[in-house]
Amino acid sequence: MNSPAGAKIFLACGYTDMRKQIDGLAQLVDQSFKLNPFDNTFFLFCGRRCDRIKALYWDGDGFVLMYKRLDGKSSYQWPRSAEAVRELTPQQYRWLMEGLTIDQKKVIAKRSAGRII
Template identity: 50%
Template sequence: MLVNYHDPRHVYIVCGNTDLRKGIDTLAILIADNFGMNLYDDSIFLFCGRRNDRFKGLYWDGEGFILLYKRFENGILTWPRTSEEVKELDDQQINLLLKGLNPLPQPKVHLAPKGAFY
């Protein structure tokens, strides 16, 4: 069965680096223990390692877990690295991610008003 990333009700990315050598059981424990999230709630959880050209996904299809792996031949991901949290993606962000583009908005830059000195 192929998984359409838009079919599940929720698509989450796990921010930070995840060791992509981990398999289904370890990734499931990571979600359940570290974030207290329900693995069986029609959700895909996406993980990225140190290399920015691939990610893994974990999905419960009602009968068992599916481990997804995507590697980009051209392009890299801009994955949120600074925080250890889970963020939900909307349809537009999923499309960006699958094209190898940054799915999350960049932080806003706040400029000082003209003439202000800090």
Template identity: 40%
Template sequence: MLPAGEVRIYLACGVTDMRKGFHSLAAQVQTSLLHDPCSGALYIFRGRRGDLIKILFWDRQGMCLYIKKADRGRFVWPQAKEGVVSMTMAQMSMLLESIDWRATAWTARPELVV
């Protein structure tokens, strides 16, 4: 379960190898993003195809890894090739629903209304 309340959330810009696990992603947070992976912040990574994201965070007892694969469409991501983007909990909620969190527009419209 993801933490509730005020928490810092960072998107790792660019493409991440989705074969990476806890240790490799934590090392990427330290070396590429220059952050402490045990700070309690959430770090979000996206694969090349854009239909898979991983969220790494420390819950004071251990490292947690949340993975989500989109059935249709892709997760909206910044154009930057490297660096980090800060976001709010509301923006992250939209990201997890495949909504364009930058403009609040749906990325995949329903094909059939019942």
């Protein structure tokens, strides 16, 4: 599931009622998270089972609702913290989609080219 180019990515921490459809998820974004669901933003939701997620996105003339269910025993490493919503970097989104936690303990730092001794 690819996020739209240039879109911000927000993740709803904790559990979301996966019976909610477009209107219910847009209302959750607006009222609970105090964010505008019509912005260029990709919103991610997960229920109690961590093998399926929903994504909500406004593409300019309507909402797009995406649903992804993993096969087998795979699951997403979904944060269950008390934070209501969390903004993700593109790298954190890739980690999430690859089954990794978005809070990596250690990441190799990027370095600029230096002098060779």
